[in-house]
Amino acid sequence: NAGVMQNPRHLVRRRGQEARLRCSPMKGHSHVYWYRQLPEEGLKFMVYLQKENIIDESGMPKERFSAEFPKEGPSILRIQQVVRGDSAAYFCASSQSRTGGNYGYTFGSGTRLTVV
Amino acid sequence: DQQVKQNSPSLSVQEGRISILNCDYTNSMFDYFLWYKKYPAEGPTFLISISSIKDKNEDGRFTVFLNKSAKHLSLHIVPSQPGDSAVYFCAAPRYQGAQKLVFGQGTRLTINP
Numbered sequence: 750n751a752g753v754m755q756n757p758r759h760l761v762r763r764r765g766q767e768a769r770l771r772c773s774p775m776k777g778h779s780h781v782y783w784y785r786q787l788p789e790e791g792l793k794f795m796v797y798l799q800k801e802n803i804i805d806e807s808g809m810p811k812e813r814f815s816a817e818f819p820k821e822g823p824s825i826l827r828i829q830q831v832v833r834g835d836s837a838a839y840f841c842a843s844s845q846s847r848t849g850g851n852y853g854y855t856f857g858s859g860t861r862l863t864v865v
Numbered sequence: 866d867q868q869v870k871q872n873s874p875s876l877s878v879q880e881g882r883i884s885i886l887n888c889d890y891t892n893s894m895f896d897y898f899l900w901y902k903k904y905p906a907e908g909p910t911f912l913i914s915i916s917s918i919k920d921k922n923e924d925g926r927f928t929v930f931l932n933k934s935a936k937h938l939s940l941h942i943v944p945s946q947p948g949d950s951a952v953y954f955c956a957a958p959r960y961q962g963a964q965k966l967v968f969g970q971g972t973r974l975t976i977n978p
Contacts, residue, residue: 791956794966856910
């Protein structure tokens with residue numbers, strides 16, 4: 750039973766390009782969360798999705814960032830026209846249900862985005 | 866608005882001794898707290914949690930203490946082992962029942978042999 754799979758592990762983009770980060774939740778998990786960790790900082794919530802629905806995107810920057818979790822396939826975090834400040838580690842987590850004793854989060858290993 | 870704060874970026878402890886990691890919070894509405902452990906190049910893994918109705922929760926070598934009046938929690942690891950070297954984050958749901966967590970900045974723990 751594979752854990753939360755994120756790919757790519759490392760992604761290098763030039764300023765102005767698009768970055769696509771993928772997250773496949775654990776089998777049976779229908780809730781996906783994206784967090785971003787800037788250097789020397791803690792994780793910051795970005796967005797919470799269920800299949801085909803964005804539930805809470807209050808942590809997403811208003812421009813250039815979007816997320817989806819289609820009926821089939823992985824969740825995608827898309828960053829258009831990347832800038833150097835987007836360089837960070839992006840973590841995806843999944844859970845089976847909306848609530849859980851430990852919040853049921855299982856994190857993936859993250860995608861480290863570097864914008865050059 | 867840093868609602869969860871870990872003021873010590875790093876901590877070095879000798880193997881076998883007690884490690885104490887601290888966390889302060891500002892939002893008195895927080896009712897549940899979690900500690901995550903993170904190794905380099907890996908995602909955070911859940912370690913231990915505590916509800917605000919308790920002041921202590923223990924799981925093997927790990928104990929979390931909660932002082933609601935001081936808005937302070939701490940994670941005790943005893944005895945510390947080399948494999949405990951990692952970054953530790955405290956976190957809390959943004960509001961009761963919220964799915965999103967607010968994380969502290971993390972404390973890098975190094976266990977020296």
